[in-house]
Amino acid sequence: MPKPLINDLPEEDRPREKLTKWGPQALSNAELIAIFLRVGVTGKSAIEVAQELLDTHGSLRSLGRANVKEIAKQHGVGPAKAAQISAAFELGLRSAKEEMNKASVASPKEIYTLMSPILSHQSCEKVFLLLVDTRLKHERTIELSHGSVTESICHPRDVLHHALLHQSYGFILIHNHPSGDASPSEADKRMTQAIREAAELMQLRFIDHLIIGSPNNHRDAYYSFREHGFFN
Template sequence: MEPARIQDLPTAERPREKLAHFGPAALDNAELLALFIRTGTKGRSAIQIGRDLLQKYGSIGALGRMPVTALAKEKGLGLAKASQLAAAFELGARVAREQVHLTPLDSPERIYDFLAPQLGHQTQEHLVVLLVDTRLHHAGTISISMGTVNETIAHPRDILRPALTHGAYGFILAHNHPSGDPRPSGADETMTRRIQEAAELMQLRFLDHIIIGRPSPARQAWFSFREAGVIR
């Protein structure tokens, strides 16, 4: 049974000392969270609080998308600790955004890796447009619509306008499926064909439409309309 206090662990197993000796990669997610939570409650160490949070929300990514006000209500946190966690998640997100500017969005996998932290666990469909430059580097993300649990509605003009007004070389359309299954619906395919036709008329590069799902042993976590031959 895990001790109720971190100081009761052997020195080499305490998160801070473990990180100092072996580096941050040696810590599991609960131990990393414990470094920000710092102190536990009666009968629960900071590590156990971290484990409980991960069990409740399912992943670091899902936990990181929780608003501070919701985190502050979790037993063992409060506003100060919740704010520290939110700041840590935001720093990580900013590092990721800086790195993506150096990586071309030239494959469905890279687009998925970029968008999954933002869209993969949302409970409503969210439609976004990614603008890219001539080297296919990310030049901006525009939120188009937030739909119901299973439907997003957007007119082609709303999707093409950001690319036109920002003078982008091209754009990528993306939305999530809250079910986690990225297979397209008939409405998804119809919308994609309409955007393809409108983009050709406006001489805009429509690079792909990606549906963001969640990983599963039976399928990929994304669907690419370009890979499927719908986008030419």
């Protein structure tokens, strides 16, 4: 028996109708993506095409990292629908950035909550600088570098330049590990040490360096140099 298409489903089970009645949180990832796809292909509903797209990329996180050409390769998607899906991820990213203004970053957990929506979908390493006021409230976010899959480049002068220019009380360094393992590399440790020494000379407060990965049963979502005693 052929599988039902979306129009064959009871009205209350269709993604758009469910979203209107219950809100977006009531929909699965596949159902949310299906709203952008609108229609499926012969023998497959938009929900099934959406689920295949998620299965191909392995997770919503990985799909968010994919570019339009990669998404468009999926049967039943194509360039136009791929552009809509990519735009949806970008809107979510920009919304997360707007939430930053004056957010508290007094603890590693708060820093992770603030930055993980921006960094968790990145396919290469990026380094961000958070400038904070005396109450440890976020003032400004600056992207310092855009590296390779396994390495980012950040020099102490780049960090101190922005902190001094904006007359900030202190700063926090954040970067991601696309592999998902937040454990610091030797290069991460050397970079942190060099920036700490430079900050001390300039009498700037280096609050923390956070590495963002992805959590699973065997690893943490982030690594905080402060929590591990580096700044004690």
